[in-house]
Amino acid sequence: MDPRGRTGQAQLAFDELGTPLRDTTFVVFDLETTGTKPGPHGITEIGAVKVRGGQVLGEFATLVDPGAPIPPQIVSLTGITQAMLYDAPRIDRVLPAFLEFIGGSVLVAHNSGFDVSFMRAACEGHGYAWPKPTVVCTVRLARRVIPREEARSYRLSSLAMLLGSRTRPTHRALDDARATVDVLHALLERVGNLGVHTVEELVDYLPEVTGAQRRKRHLAHDLPSRPGVYLFRGPGDEVLYVGTAKDLRRRVRQYFTGSESRGRIREMVALAERVDSVECAHSLEAEIRELRLIAAHRPMYNRRSKNPHHAWWIGLTEEAFPRLSVIRAPRPGVLGPFRSQADARTAADTLAGASGLRTCTQRISPTSASGTPCVLAELGRCGAPCAGRQSVEDYSPAVDAVTELIAGRDAGPLRGAAAYLARLAEGQHFEQAARHRDDLAALVRAVGRAHRQAALASITELVAASPDGAGGWEFAIIRYGRLASAGVARRGVPPMPIVEHLVAAAETVLPGPGPLHGAAPEEVGVLLRWLARPGVRLVRTSRPWAEPAAVAGWAGWLDLAAGARSLERATN
The missing domain is CATH 3.40.1440.10 (GIY-YIG endonuclease)
Structure with missing residues (x-):
């Protein structure tokens, strides 16, 4: 039988029918805030109503201490004063209860982008994961359902009056949430007449x-x-x-x-x-x-990198007094990859300053070592750290320090840069110290990333397994930083025969040049993130997977630098 009806539309399969609106739990919520810019401390009141099938299942309401003064215009609008919030809880104490209240529900708000952005910012600012629920905006729904000639405005107060809401909005969170419930029900009645009967159809209709x-x-x-x-x-x-x-x-x-x-x-x-x-x-x-x-x-509508092998690297030039150069083609002994030439150049300049390498492009021959290593230095026109070097032998410790850092054997230049940062702070050169801190943090992250990627790409074969969440396993066969084979063992299926089959059928990968042995940086990055997920296990490797320890101890310093930068942004 032809599965199409008279309208010519395909009959939906059972798993495509969706969740009926009458069986859907909605949480309609509203916030009062200190302003229009989302942040971790901007909420002053939360009101929410949980409904299903037209029946109220519960309500959630609380004032919230934002930890900052409320602007006078906001006090005038909402009536919420500083005195009212004296003993109110902070948002970090309210979030667990609110997230539990909305669990498994479809969120509804009037101008939902505003309210959801504040809740998401609060969660991110206090270490809670935003659950990413389905969200319905009653403003958007009203614009689709109610023509302009019927509604002069789509503000909540206007719609509440037009649609006969039992509660009038008052710019207080719970009252506005209750009014939005009545607006929602009235709008759902209208879309029901248009053939929208499930949550999925409602989201598609908006x-x-x-x-x-x-x-x-x-x-x-x-x-x-x-x-x-x-x-x-x-x-x-x-x-x-x-x-x-x-x-x-x-x-x-x-x-x-x-x-x-x-x-x-x-x-x-x-x-x-x-x-x-x-x-x-x-x-x-x-x-x-x-x-x-x-x-x-290279699809024209994709914005992701269409040249996965085109990255930037920094490496030492081959001359008597080497400098760091930004290059496109990887070779042994280079540091990278970097996403842009600007990132690579900043890292090169920071590393040169930390180690004492010269940064000018003046060509220097060993014969100039009898005096100063550079004509510019002889003329007094160079202030680079290398200007005082008297010979190739005097210059070689700086070259060796950079080589050791790139290889992951020692982090001497990073320690020197951190010491210089401490001197800037002690001298109260705070703006210069902040710039140096950010540049050094970017360099530390780049070196750590380079070491991790190179370590993985150097392994001939690595077999890893991740739990699939249903009692089975997902497998990946990785060779020289590339995915060579993938498969699954469902719950109850012996995993090791599956592994042996995947290894036997895996793609042959030959190592290429450079620290990543020819692998694309983006692919190596994806594999590293997967391997770092909770529960992932190493089944076997052709040799132990070990990363250089040179920057392993810098995680705490990076956290401090990130915290200082966040504090500066919050106070500016």
């Missing part, structure tokens, strides 16, 4: 979607509900866009229902004629294949 965009939903019909990579192809079979998904069919369907609001992606969808897919064993394989397919096809 954005403006053209008929042509909706008609392309059939491009997702034959895709599997599996993790993998999808490729949008244009009229000439060219690849327009590459992406990854845990569920290929569901993710691609979202491009045709309005969940995608980016203008360039909507333009891409308008051009698309076909969607291909590559099923993957798990999300790591999908992410790696995405990188490789972007590099191979």
